[in-house]
Amino acid sequence: MNIFVCIKQVPATSKVEVDEQTGVLKRAGVKSKMNPYDLYALETALRLKEETGGKVTVGTMGPPQAESVIREAYMMGADEGYVFSDRRLGGADVLATSYTLSQAIRTIGDFDLILCGKQTTDGDTAQVGPSIAEHMGIPHAAWVSRLTPRGKGILAEQQLQDVIETVLLPFPCLITVEQDIYTPRLPSMKKRRETKDKAITVFGLEAFLDQNPDNYGLAGSPTQVERIFPPGSDIQQETLDSGDLAKQLHDKLKEWKFL
Amino acid sequence: MAQLVVIQRKCTGCGVCVSACPFGAIDLKDTAEINAACRMCGLCEKSCPEKAIMRLETKAKSVDKEAWRDILVFCEMTEEGLHPVGPELIGKARELAPSAGYQVDALLLGHRCDKAAEALRHYGVRNIYVYDDEALGFFRAEMYAACAEDIIRKKKPSVVLVGATALGRSLAPRLSTRFRTGLTADCTELQLKENSDLVQIRPAFGGNIMAQIVTPHTRPQFATVRYKVMDAPVRQKEAAGEVHRMPLPKKAVSEVRFHEKRSIPKAVNVSDADILVVGGRGLKKESDLDLIKELAGLLGGEYAVSRPLVEKGWDTNARQIGLSGRTVKPKLIITCGVSGAIQFTACMEGAERIVAINADRNAPIFRVAHVGIVGDLYDILPRLIEHIKREKSQYARV
Numbered sequence: 001m002n003i004f005v006c007i008k009q010v011p012a013t014s015k016v017e018v019d020e021q022t023g024v025l026k027r028a029g030v031k032s033k034m035n036p037y038d039l040y041a042l043e044t045a046l047r048l049k050e051e052t053g054g055k056v057t058v059g060t061m062g063p064p065q066a067e068s069v070i071r072e073a074y075m076m077g078a079d080e081g082y083v084f085s086d087r088r089l090g091g092a093d094v095l096a097t098s099y100t101l102s103q104a105i106r107t108i109g110d111f112d113l114i115l116c117g118k119q120t121t122d123g124d125t126a127q128v129g130p131s132i133a134e135h136m137g138i139p140h141a142a143w144v145s146r147l148t149p150r151g152k153g154i155l156a157e158q159q160l161q162d163v164i165e166t167v168l169l170p171f172p173c174l175i176t177v178e179q180d181i182y183t184p185r186l187p188s189m190k191k192r193r194e195t196k197d198k199a200i201t202v203f204g205l206e207a208f209l210d211q212n213p214d215n216y217g218l219a220g221s222p223t224q225v226e227r228i229f230p231p232g233s234d235i236q237q238e239t240l241d242s243g244d245l246a247k248q249l250h251d252k253l254k255e256w257k258f259l
Numbered sequence: 260m261a262q263l264v265v266i267q268r269k270c271t272g273c274g275v276c277v278s279a280c281p282f283g284a285i286d287l288k289d290t291a292e293i294n295a296a297c298r299m300c301g302l303c304e305k306s307c308p309e310k311a312i313m314r315l316e317t318k319a320k321s322v323d324k325e326a327w328r329d330i331l332v333f334c335e336m337t338e339e340g341l342h343p344v345g346p347e348l349i350g351k352a353r354e355l356a357p358s359a360g361y362q363v364d365a366l367l368l369g370h371r372c373d374k375a376a377e378a379l380r381h382y383g384v385r386n387i388y389v390y391d392d393e394a395l396g397f398f399r400a401e402m403y404a405a406c407a408e409d410i411i412r413k414k415k416p417s418v419v420l421v422g423a424t425a426l427g428r429s430l431a432p433r434l435s436t437r438f439r440t441g442l443t444a445d446c447t448e449l450q451l452k453e454n455s456d457l458v459q460i461r462p463a464f465g466g467n468i469m470a471q472i473v474t475p476h477t478r479p480q481f482a483t484v485r486y487k488v489m490d491a492p493v494r495q496k497e498a499a500g501e502v503h504r505m506p507l508p509k510k511a512v513s514e515v516r517f518h519e520k521r522s523i524p525k526a527v528n529v530s531d532a533d534i535l536v537v538g539g540r541g542l543k544k545e546s547d548l549d550l551i552k553e554l555a556g557l558l559g560g561e562y563a564v565s566r567p568l569v570e571k572g573w574d575t576n577a578r579q580i581g582l583s584g585r586t587v588k589p590k591l592i593i594t595c596g597v598s599g600a601i602q603f604t605a606c607m608e609g610a611e612r613i614v615a616i617n618a619d620r621n622a623p624i625f626r627v628a629h630v631g632i633v634g635d636l637y638d639i640l641p642r643l644i645e646h647i648k649r650e651k652s653q654y655a656r657v
Contacts, residue, residue, distance in 0.1 A: 090295025094432065094442055124462075124582050124602070125444035127432035130400060134436035139401055139515050142429035155518055158398070160425050161337040165397050166518040179576070217295050222477040223441035228463065228470050231601060231626070239625070241633035246642035249614065252630060256612060258534065258558060258591055259647060 001054035001149065003045045004111040006101055006132070007038040007073060009066040010122040034069040037117030039076075039184035040177050044147060045115050046077045047182060052149055055079045057108065061089060061100055067200050074195035075187030082108060086204030091218030098131035100216055103208040105136070112171040113154065118143060118178055129176040140174040141167060145181050262315045263304060265291045269311035279306035324417070324455050327478035329361045331416035333407065334379060335426055336369030338522060341378050343491070344422030348484060349382045350492030352420055355451040361417065364388065365500075366410055368403050370396035380498040387502045388414075394507060397517050398426055404433045405511035411438070416479050417455050423483035435481040441474030442481040445582060447488055447605055457482060462582065462601045469601075485586040487530055488609065527561055529578055533590045534560025535610075537580060540567040541596015541617065541636055548573060550640045551595060557647045563587070565597045581606050595636045599624025616640075 012031040045056045058073040059082040060066045070081035084104040092100060105114065114133075119126035126142070133140035145164075146157040153170040159178070169175070205211055214220060240248050253259045270290035277285045280303050284296035291312070293303070304312045330352040334345030345365070352363040364386040365379050372391045379387050390406040407430070411419065419434070421427040423445050435442035443459040447469075450458040456473050457480040463470035474480040529535060536558065538551035548562070555562035564574045566581050580587055582602040588609040595616045597603060600623065607613070608627045615628035616636050625631040632639065 087295050091297075094444075095436060095439065098432075098436065119583070126428050127435075127442060127444055130429055130432040131436040133400075134404075134433045139399070139513060140429070140433070141515075142400075143425045158425070158429075159523070160398060161335070161342060163338055163520050163522050165520050167397065167399065168516040168518050170514045218297070221441075222439070223443060223472050223474050225463075226458070226471045226473050228468050231462070231469050231604070237625075237629060237631065239631045239633065241620070244642075245632050245634045246639045246646060249616075249630075249632060249639065249643055250646040252614070253558075253591075256591070259650070 001048055001052045002110070002112045003048060003054060003056050004105055004108070004114045005038070005042050005045045005056060005058045005073070005078070006114065006116045006129070007042065007058050007060045007069055008035045008120050008122075009033070009060060009062050009069045010035045010120055032065070032068070034072050035117055035120045035122075037119055037121070037179065038069075039117070040179055040181055041115040041117045042073055042076055042078065043182045043184040044177050045113075046185070048113070048147065048149065054112075057081070057111070059084060059101070059104060059108065061085075061092075061097065061104070064202060067202070070200045071195070072187055074198055075191045076185055077188075077191060081198075081200045083200060083202045084204065085202050086206075086216075088205050088213045088219075089217045091221065092216065093221035093223045094125060094127045094131055095222055096216055096218075096220035098128045099135055099220060101128070102132050102135035103210055104203075105132070106209060107203070107207050110172070114138075114172070114174040116174065116176045118176050126176070129174060133174040136172075136174070138172050138174060139169050140176070141169060142176045143178055144175050145178040147175065147177070147181070263293055263297060263299065263301065263312060264315050265293060266311045266313065269309050271309055271311075273308065275306050275308060276303035276312060279303055321476050322478045324478065327415045327417040327455075329414070329416050330356055330363050330418040330420065331411070331414065331479075332363065332365050332384070333419065333421045333427065333430070334365050334367045334375070335422055335424060336367070336372055336375055341367075341375040342422060342424060342486075344424060344427075344484070344486040345379070346382050346492050346494075347486070347489045348420045348422060349379075349384055351449060351484070351489040352418070353383055353492075355418075355449060355457075358451045358453060359417070359455045361451075361455075364414065364416065366407060367391075368395050368406050370394075376502050377498070380500045380502065381494045381496070382492055382500075383495060384500045387500050388505055389502060390505050390507060392507045394511065397520060398429075399513045399515045400429050400433045401513040401515065402511050403430050404437060405508055406505070407434050408437055408510070409508035410505065411479060418451070418457050419479045419481050420449075421481065421483045423485040427483055431481055431483050438477070438479060438481075440477040440479060440481065441472075442483070443472045443474075444483050446482045446484050449482060449484070456480070462605045485606070487586045487588040527577065529561050529563045529580065530585050530587055532561035532563075532587070534558045535563050535580075535587060535589045535592045535607075536560060537563045537565060537592060537594045537597055537607075538568060539565040539594060539597030541598075542568065542573075543637075545571075545573045547637075550636075550644070553644055554593070554640060554647075557644065557651075558591070560589070560591070565594075565603055566600075594624055594628075595640060597624055598622045599627065 116129035141156040148155040335342040448460040536555040586606040592610040615624040
């Protein structure tokens with residue numbers, strides 16, 4: 001099975017602070033890591049490869065430093081890695097990001113299965129995976145917690161509101177996986193040594209089929225952020241910080257008739 | 260779309276613009292170069308002593324906004340009938356519609372949806388478009404997208420609202436991509452401008468920030484909203500709204516095959532609980548969750564957890580409150596040792612009464628709490644539990 005896994009570099013901390021006066025982001029010295037949900041997608045790819053043979057390719061869109069998440073993927077067992085890096089790809093929203101990834105994947109080759117994590121911890125939209133599938137004209141299933149290869153396709157269990165539906169998707173297809181699918185393996189020291197000098201291919205817009213910069217980055221993004229602001233709070237508030245706090249809370253709950 | 264450009268022959272490479280730019284969007288080589296981080300604030304243009312930076316107005320890929328009218332609300336079928344997020348969004352849409360002179364229509368997809376279609380007639384929509392077919396009896400995003408695409412091409416709605424359920428969040432991106440337009444996930448507030456631009460507000464950057472997002476040059480404008488974020492609508496006695504049965508469009512084909520369907524054992528649903536007690540990172544060990552469970556039990560409610568505890572494996576996603584878990588709107592919520600990141604507070608601040616217990620006076624949870632208790636949960640909870648038990652046993656004796 002020829003598998004492609006989309007991964008992303010995200011800030012290592014989930015807290016980004018905003019200057020309340022100016023509304024500008026304070027982003028000095030924020031460290032990066034691989035989006036934790038992508039580890040589950042990569043683990044799934046590696047298990048499927050172990051079971052059926054084939055190859056696991058990983059790719060990420062980002063600045064050249066995003067190479068470090070490809071290195072991490074190598075240490076877990078990925079066979080080949082790419083960084084899609086180009087100034088003109090920056091500032092992309094869901095539509096432009098997924099278009100970039102679909103173009104990049106097409107440039108690399110034909111895959112049976114494309115795997116994504118269920119969402120990222122920075123954007124938190126969970127929309128890029130299904131959107132890539134639409135750009136590529138292939139079926140997808142999201143929030144999948146179990147995958148079983150079956151002939152020229154794969155059985156995917158997707159959890160909906162009050163049912164679990166299992167569908168058979170023909171290759172090629174795209175799947176976004178839930179956290180409970182597998183426990184990701186740790187990067188191995190042996191693999192680290194073996195892949196220390198393993199090549200990572202970096203390319204940008206010039207390699208894509210569609211080279212019109214208007215379709216990428218900020219220019220290709222239909223949504224615009226008008227403003228950012230700290231969340232307001234205009235509620236009646238009361239602080240209890242001295243005396244018998246348990247008793248005071250007990251009295252509150254009685255006053256509100258919960259007791 | 261506008262663009263800021265550097266006129267190379269005028270630029271002396273002095274670097275004034277580089278320090279003026281708040282986004283780090285200008286690189287200095289021989290001359291200044293503006294990169295993708297540019298947010299078009301124009302401070303560089305103002306700062307340049309050589310007037311070497313200018314704003315270039317390029318023609319926007321603009322759409323005729325008049326051609327796209329009204330609000331379409333996608334309504335989801337579950338095994339038990341209509342998912343309640345549909346009526347919630349209809350309620351919100353009806354509140355928004357008048358400012359642009361719009362009407363509200365509903366779209367219902369599934370199999371055997373007669374009852375649900377009839378139920379929708381009580382929420383004040385003009386038209387209810389129903390695609391009812393065996394082929395829609397299980398969820399395939401391509402099939403659902405083909406039906407939604409069919410009605411969107413025919414009726415040209417300006418705004419399409421989708422409940423941010425597992426199904427909705429799988430369908431919506433497929434659809435917005437098909438129309439090459441914008442989609443904003445998990446909006447917590449919506450407004451409609453007179454010019455019909457939908458103002459979409461959501462927590463962003465995973466931190467303590469709200470972003471206000473618009474889709475100014477394309478239509479339709481897609482947004483998803485979580486269950487229980489908008490107020491439950493009032494059901495009207497009189498049935499109104501016309502039900503239109505639509506034939507399955509020719510494009511609705513898919514090679515995805517049904518394999519099996521099984522219902523999820525009736526799990527706890529923290530979204531529907533009236534009283535919630537929540538444990539957070541302040542809990543030192545897994546067994547301390549028992550305190551949370553015991554208090555929840557005594558109050559006749561459910562217990563829930565914040566994301567760090569799920570990451571530690573102490574409990575499951577089904578009990579997690581937050582953007583990657585559930586949204587709740589109970590009558591009472593007591594958070595214990597929860598710091599209150601925006602991903603958490605965004606999903607519980609609709610609660611009627613919020614009590615927060617945290618040892619850190621500066622914890623962000625206190626911004627949304629109605630009663631903030633600065634103290635040690637290991638001191639407060641056991642004694643509160645004791646108080647409640649003592650009182651209950653008194654009544655028992657009487």
